[in-house]
Amino acid sequence: MDLLEYQGKQLFGRHGLAVSDGKPVTTVEDAVAAANEIGYPVVVKAQVLIGGRGKAGGVKLAANEDEAREHASNILGLDIKGHITRTVWIEHASDIDTEYYASILLDRSAKKPLLMFSIEGGVEIETVAEETPEKLIKHHIDPLVGLTREEAIKVATDGKAADDVIEGVADALVALYEVWIEEDASLAEINPLIVTPDRKVKALDAKVTLDGNAAFRHPDHAELGDSANADPIEVKAAEQGVTYVKLDGDIGILGNGAGLVMSTLDVVAQHGGTPANFLDAGGGSDAAKVKQAVELILANENVKAVLFNIFGGITRCDEVANGLIAAFEDLKPSVPFVVRLDGTNDVQGREILEQAALPNVYAAKTMDGAAEQVVALAKGA
Structure with a gap:
């Protein structure tokens, strides 16, 4: 979990590191009040988890109340590389040698x-x-x-x-x-x-x-981090105990085990695709967890195709197949799925999917073949 600047400084202060006096605020009036209390000159700093705040106009020096009000008004709500500024840190300006x-x-x-x-x-x-x-x-x-x-x-x-x-x-x-x-x-x-x-x-x-x-x-x-700018899908996944990270691509990825998911992302990229997420369903995933995972993947509107890459150990491939069927019954996905099942109960899993005859679901025998196929489907081939 990445911390905002002021949260990191508060941790520093607890451990004896010298930091400037300051206050986090979320409104213009509170910013002005904090500046008046701390004493001018002050620095008004956008609190977002991204670099380049100064170049984006997110860090300003205020010599008086009018300037503090002006800068706080301009910085609160400022979009810095996709991160909306909802908190500013007001601190006494430091002389630097x-x-x-x-x-x-x-x-x-x-x-x-x-x-x-x-x-x-x-x-x-x-x-x-x-x-x-x-x-x-x-x-x-x-x-x-x-x-x-x-x-x-x-x-x-x-x-x-x-x-x-x-x-x-x-x-x-x-x-x-x-x-x-x-x-x-x-x-x-x-x-x-x-x-x-x-x-x-x-x-x-x-x-x-x-x-x-x-x-x-x-x-x-628990209260640290930038929850206000957190991706809602990632927040929901965390609440459900699912390891999910949103990415910039259009191919949804589900695997069981972090190493397998990482490998899947790499193979998809090698075939010219761009993963839309990292989702580790974990070991022992049952049908309910698989359905949950499909809901998370499809919540991303950028997803054009989905790849299931399962190597069953304690995860049973028949449970994965049943979870996918349940997801299709409730969610009725419009994007194609490529499913590779290998390991524990893989024969049964493939038979279940074959009998279900789910629309737009394709079986693959190997990870490489699955990646190649899902990339082609995402591109409309």
């Missing part, structure tokens, strides 16, 4: 947390890595020990942070790791991590992604 970068994420190849630090903050880290790689310090952290202050000081020193703020940077890095580990984050990033003229180190921005698999340990995380 230097901009650094810091982040912690999981390096899956090394199986360790990775700390990255650079004195080239305020720009995309990919640009720094490509153009000035010597200015990007990478340091793996022993997960059994954590990030020690001595390590953090070395990272700040090796990264050539100014001598008089090395201690402050080290403190920020240790606090950032505390956020990452204690909040079960998969990413905790500050860009920029600023140094003020009076040599204070402060997080001016926050990008935090929380691990949804650890949500049961953090009931306080």
Whole structure:
């Protein structure tokens, strides 16, 4: 789950990271009141889960009440790359002397947390890595020990942070790791991590992604994220306990097991198709769950064809067939389906579908053949 900037900053503050005073608001009047309370100058910042807010007019400096009102009026409701701004963050403007970068994420190849630090903050880290790689310090952290202050000081020193703020940077890095580990984050990033003229180190921005698999340990995380801009199909899927991610294509995908679904997406793409979703029906899916999944797929109006790719283990192919029949009886889909059933009770499943003679349903023997066929159907062939 990705957090809005202000939510990430609130987490930072709980763990000792210095952030600017601010308030999230949803109306113009509340924005003006917050600005008056915080004290001018303030920054009015759109809270959306997308980059490029500043270029889109979503970040403005206000020197007085009139400007705060004007900027809040313009930013609330602003569409930034398809994300509607429903909340703005009002914070006291910061004086900036230097901009650094810091982040912690999981390096899956090394199986360790990775700390990255650079004195080239305020720009995309990919640009720094490509153009000035010597200015990007990478340091793996022993997960059994954590990030020690001595390590953090070395990272700040090796990264050539100014001598008089090395201690402050080290403190920020240790606090950032505390956020990452204690909040079960998969990413905790500050860009920029600023140094003020009076040599204070402060997080001016926050990008935090929380691990949804650890949500049961953090009931306080339930209200986080950008639910107002969440895709309604994804919200419904989450309520039903179905793993569904909406994509930009026109071919609905259903499989059982994340690895199989990922492979299916790849094979469809290899044949020139564009998947409309990732949907993992999971192991042991019965007819009711399959019908639920079909409803989710067809809720996306862009879907022109659907591919079922089932490799039965604990999932029985006859149950999948019965679920598809139930879905057709209730939903009466107008788009073609390609169904590949293999594994547990696959013969029975194929026989059930054959006897049902569902309109516009095609059987396929292999994943490659199924992908090729569904792409052709989506294109009208």
